[in-house]
């Protein structure tokens with residue numbers, strides 16, 4: 215039992231902090247977010263090619279670094295601290311675990327290899343127009359007849375879908391429900407019949423796309439693992455993604471706290487720094503309490519994911535609900551404690567506030583995760 | 598970063614669990630309550646403390662010469678968890694073992710260690726904390742109790758005058774660790790000393806104060822010419838503030854994990870009640886139960902973070918937030934208990950004022966955000982020490 219980061223993990227964090235000080239600087243984030251692509255290609259290339267971060271949690275057999283979810287959480291936390299936009303989350307935290315848990319060894323090698331080296335950006339097409347989280351929200355149907363299969367339908371909230379080379383599509387067999395009939399399909403974004411439309415998203419630092427599939431033909435080799443048997447793998451991958459997202463939210467909460475604390479020391483009203491008013495001090499203290507609790511939840515969950523002790527489902531639900539709430543509280547306080555400037559487009563408070571709201575919804579709201587937790591706790595069904 | 602325990606540590610866990618089970622299903626079966634605040638059978642509780650001491654389970658983190666086992670942090674964590682899992686009773690000796698003992702270990706003289714620690718861990722001497730006074734609560738440095746050195750029959754002695762209040766467990770205590778002013782005319786944090794004072798003497802009077810729960814766990818304590826030997830001062834005379842603050846930092850020790858397991862037992866009782874009376878189907882109650890459960894898991898993770906870094910001498914940021922987090926969590930748990938129980942929770946069990954366990958917990962949890970630094974004071978500390986914001990202005994005299 216050593217619930218502290220190792221020296222090696224501290225070094226990873228330091229490297230990440232150095233990287234994001236430059237690549238996550240406010241002007242750079244804002245410039246990138248206004249481009250059609252929504253992120254800085256140079257920064258992305260450095261992250262995945264020079265730093266080798268895309269493969270951090272992937273096994274060495276597919277070209278990864280062979281580290282784990284704790285290391286991934288560190289990177290996510292530092293990225294979240296400056297709300298840096300990039301397809302890292304969609305590629306490394308969402309699509310890659312789906313491939314890893316559902317794919318055959320051969321599929322893993324051919325699909326994860328290019329992700330690990332940074333050649334491929336990927337996205338997970340999961341949630342249909344209805345927006346329900348998890349397997350219930352799948353909006354694409356896989357119609358199978360003999361060796362040929364076709365994808366029909368739409369996924370509407372595909373994070374960085376417009377920038378993906380590879381789509382991992384979650385689909386259901388017609389009329390299936392729950393854990394039954396769920397398949398995962400690897401689909402190059404350029405496949406005939408795939409229409410990708412970048413949407414205007416509340417959070418400009420994490421664009422989303424709508425992906426329409428109009429009778430897209432897929433071969434058996436594109437189906438990850440066995441057809442109609444991917445529910446467990448997808449669920450597992452989503453839990454890992456929730457933990458990685460929770461770590462990012464933790465960083466967001468910390469970033470909001472740091473910026474707001476600095477402002478409270480410098481802004482003077484009534485002849486004194488606003489940070490000397492107890493009403494402000496106590497709010498900042500509450501932000502720190504929330505941010506530290508969020509860190510504990512995220513580190514705990516990442517640790518569970520790596521050591522396979524304890525319940526991953528539970529840890530993911532705890533982390534995603536708590537970190538979502540903590541980030542939103544901190545971002546909301548960031549706006550409030552900045553006063554008028556906090557409401558402007560020009561100030562970064564809006565970026566944190568919107569990221570907080572959007573990431574709270576993404577992969578299930580806090581309420582959704584608490585209800586999951588209630589079921590895991592054995593409370594039975596709700597009335 | 599890892600959360601699992603080694604095979605040797607698991608062996609240690611079994612050893613601890615076996616001993617606890619043997620005692621609590623055997624000679625101490627009547628104490629298997631898991632209750633933290635229970636002053637109903639003090640003599641039995643002292644027997645339990647002595648049994649712990651004899652088997653060296655009383656203060657396992659201490660050096661062997663003082664009755665401990667030199668246990669590692671992981672072992673202390675394990676023992677704390679097994680202690681609560683076995684539903685062993687709250688420790689009557691905790692003010693000595695958790696607060697005064699570690700202070701003497703860190704800052705006391707060799708002679709003080711040899712004199713006080715073995716009797717503490719053996720359950721032979723009990724302690725109380727004499728900090729608060731009628732006019733020194735959150736503003737502890739406003740202490741007025743005074744002590745001066747005088748010649749006594751066996752050498753110089755401190756002679757103490759003043760009043761302490763809210764002194765928990767003073768009625769069972771043999772000794773008090775007392776913050777008192779020893780420099781004439783000094784104010785604030787300067788000129789205070791940390792004295793160790795025997796309670797059984799003419800100059801000490803204790804008056805119980807009845808609490809909201811109906812019980813009297815805390816007291817008013819009067820010192821009228823009470824005496825203690827000159828050498829019974831921890832740290833240098835006049836440097837008592839530093840020592841008093843060090844004591845407070847020990848409140849974040851491994852025993853906090855036992856406290857959490859106690860919380861777990863309370864949460865389980867609430868869940869059980871919710872399933873029985875149908876509250877568990879209510880979507881809002883479900884959200885709050887899940888939130889409580891999540892908070893408890895986070896508390897454990899935070900304390901493991903805090904304890905792991907304390908081992909390498911670091912004070913990590915979550916340590917600042919730990920007290921207010923658990924206190925607020927527990928206070929909310931009390932409210933949740935009452936909402937789950939409904940009107941039935943508001944009925945007592947016996948005259949004159951016996952309440953159900955969870956109802957008592959609801960009341961007692963209101964104190965959690967007051968003692969050991971109120972929530973407001975905790976926020977000031979976080980803001981000033983962790984975030985570096987300007988200090989609160991002090992009023993004039």
Ligand SMILES: Cc1cc2nc3c(=O)[nH]c(=O)nc-3n(C[C@H](O)[C@H](O)[C@H](O)COP(=O)(O)OP(=O)(O)OC[C@H]3O[C@@H](n4cnc5c(N)ncnc54)[C@H](O)[C@@H]3O)c2cc1C
Pocket residue numbers: 725726727728729730731733734735736762763764765766815964967968969970971972973974977989
């Ligand atoms: C169950 C229980 C057991 C206790 N046991 C012991 C014991 O064994 N030994 C012992 O010495 N003491 C003990 N105490 C006393 C405890 O430490 C004090 O009650 C506590 O420090 C608060 O002091 P006070 O009661 O004087 O309240 P006050 O300090 O008068 O506080 C009143 C209110 O003012 C607020 N306040 C005060 N200062 C500030 C500030 N600077 N900024 C914002 N708000 C402020 C407080 O938060 C509180 O809400 C115990 C208390 C309880 C409830």
